[in-house]
Each structure stands twice: as structure tokens, then as C-alpha cells.
Amino acid sequence: MSVKLTTRQVGDVTVIDAAGRITLGEGASAFRDVIRDLAAKGDKKILLNLSEVNYIDSSGIGEMVSGFTTVTNHGGQLKLLGLSKRVKDLLQITKLYTVFEVFDDEAAAVRSFT
Amino acid sequence: MPENQSGEIQEVDTLLDSTLDSVDTAEMAVLKVAEEIGFEEDDLHAIGMAVRESMVNAVVHGNRYSSRKKVQLRVLKSSDHLTILIGDEGAGFDLSQLPDPLAEENLLRQSGRGLLLIQAFVDEFDLRRREPSGTEVKMVKYLAKAS
Numbered sequence: 001m002s003v004k005l006t007t008r009q010v011g012d013v014t015v016i017d018a019a020g021r022i023t024l025g026e027g028a029s030a031f032r033d034v035i036r037d038l039a040a041k042g043d044k045k046i047l048l049n050l051s052e053v054n055y056i057d058s059s060g061i062g063e064m065v066s067g068f069t070t071v072t073n074h075g076g077q078l079k080l081l082g083l084s085k086r087v088k089d090l091l092q093i094t095k096l097y098t099v100f101e102v103f104d105d106e107a108a109a110v111r112s113f114t
Numbered sequence: 115m116p117e118n119q120s121g122e123i124q125e126v127d128t129l130l131d132s133t134l135d136s137v138d139t140a141e142m143a144v145l146k147v148a149e150e151i152g153f154e155e156d157d158l159h160a161i162g163m164a165v166r167e168s169m170v171n172a173v174v175h176g177n178r179y180s181s182r183k184k185v186q187l188r189v190l191k192s193s194d195h196l197t198i199l200i201g202d203e204g205a206g207f208d209l210s211q212l213p214d215p216l217a218e219e220n221l222l223r224q225s226g227r228g229l230l231l232i233q234a235f236v237d238e239f240d241l242r243r244r245e246p247s248g249t250e251v252k253m254v255k256y257l258a259k260a261s
Contacts, residue, residue: 065223094221
């Protein structure tokens with residue numbers, strides 16, 4: 001299964017609920033399109049919920065980084081929620097835990113946006 | 115099938131098209147052998163990740179999706195380890211010339227993490243040039259070290 005992405009609003013924070021696999025091909029490009037659309041329409045507080053994502057490859061990681069850069073360049077913030085142990089391990093291996101703010105609790109994540 | 119000097123039996127030797135479908139095909143073929151050896155879920159995930167990243171490198175960066183070029187997949191098994199060899203027909207590359215994906219200035223690059231992940235997920239990793247052209251990745255995962 002490729003990735004399924006749905007967005008919802010929690011106050012002024014846009015939450016992207018992702019489910020499935022973010023890998024080279026459809027998964028990564030769908031993810032890229034959603035982030036770019038949100039940034040283009042001016043959403044500045046974006047929380048990416050990965051709790052239902054069971055697999056990310058290096059292309060998927062690349063899209064997350066690209067999304068982070070896109071949102072940051074638009075003056076916004078992109079944060080991560082609900083990482084599985086495997087996805088946390090990927091962030092450790094790639095040192096990206098130093099880039100992304102990561103939360104286990106949605107309410108705390110929403111409150112963290114300035 | 116006869117064992118080689120390392121006590122390995124070759125289970126798979128196949129040529130795959132330079133397409134993303136071949137990434138799935140290779141992962142399934144390798145995981146079938148890995149399960150036979152007795153690797154458990156976390157190790158199967160690691161092996162699958164390493165194979166997918168290697169196959170993507172071979173298909174996308176090595177063969178550049180060329181319909182005239184193939185990816186060779188070989189899988190050897192022994193009682194305590196799995197050996198995977200993935201070879202492309204691309205122009206090859208110098209590992210020492212690749213940017214370090216962990217360097218501060220490279221952390222926000224979109225690509226360049228595949229080899230890092232492969233090396234993190236297997237116990238032994240080696241690259242060699244193929245003749246007349248191409249690159250072969252050798253990956254070894256041990257059952258005992260994995261548990």
C-alpha cells in the first residue's frame with residue numbers, strides 16, 4: 001500500500017495524517033504535493049502525524065526534509081508526531097532528530113507552535 | 115546445489131529489469147531466503163530496507179531506468195548468514211567523492227542517504243567495480259549478530 005494522506009485543522013494547526021508507506025514513487029510524490037500545496041496557500045503551522053506510517057525509505061526521508069525546507073522558507077514550521085520505533089531509528093541514523101521537533105502527544109505538539 | 119568455500123549455497127541468480135517493480139521483486143526474493151535461514155521480524159525489516167535501497171541505487175542512479183541495462187541479483191545462504199549481491203551496469207562512482215550525509219551542511223539535502231541506511235542495516239557492506247562497467251554491492255547479515 002502506498003501512503004494515504006488526509007489533512008484536518010486543530011485550531012490554527014494543520015495536521016497531516018499519513019498512513020502506509022512513504023517510499024520512492026507514488027508515496028513520496030504524494031507527500032511532496034500535499035506539503036507544497038499547504039505551504040503555497042499560506043499554512044504556517046503543520047504537524048505531520050506519522051503514527052500509521054509503517055515504512056519510510058531514503059526517498060521518503062528526503063521528501064520529509066524537503067517539506068521541512070519548503071515550509072520553513074515560507075516562514076512556517078513543520079513538526080512530527082507519533083513516530084514508530086523504526087522511524088525514530090531512521091531519524092537517529094540520519095541525524096535528522098537534530099532537525100525535526102518530534103512529539104508523542106498531539107495536544108502537546110499543537111501547543112508547541114508559536 | 116554445491117556449497118562455496120564459505121559454506122554458502124546460491125539460492126538466487128537472476129537478471130532484473132531497470133524498473134521500480136524490480137525493487138519489489140528483489141525484496142520478496144531476498145526475504146524468502148532470509149526467512150528460510152530463520153531471521154526474525156526486525157531483521158527481516160532491516161534486510162528488506164537494505165535491499166530496497168540498493169535496488170533503487172542500481173535502477174535509478176546506476177542503470178538510470180535504461181531498458182537495455184539489467185540489475186543482477188544474487189542471494190547466497192548459509193546456516194548463520196545471508197549474502198546479497200546487487201550489480202548494475204551504470205557508469206560507477208567513487209564512494210569517497212560522495213557528500214557525507216551526516217555533515218552539518220548536508221543534513222537538509224534531499225538525497226544521498228541510501229548508502230548510509232544500507233550500511234546501518236547490514237553487518238558487512240562492500241562495493242566493487244564490475245567489468246566492463248557498473249557497480250556491485252555486497253551485503254552480509256549474520257543470524258547470530260542480529261539477535
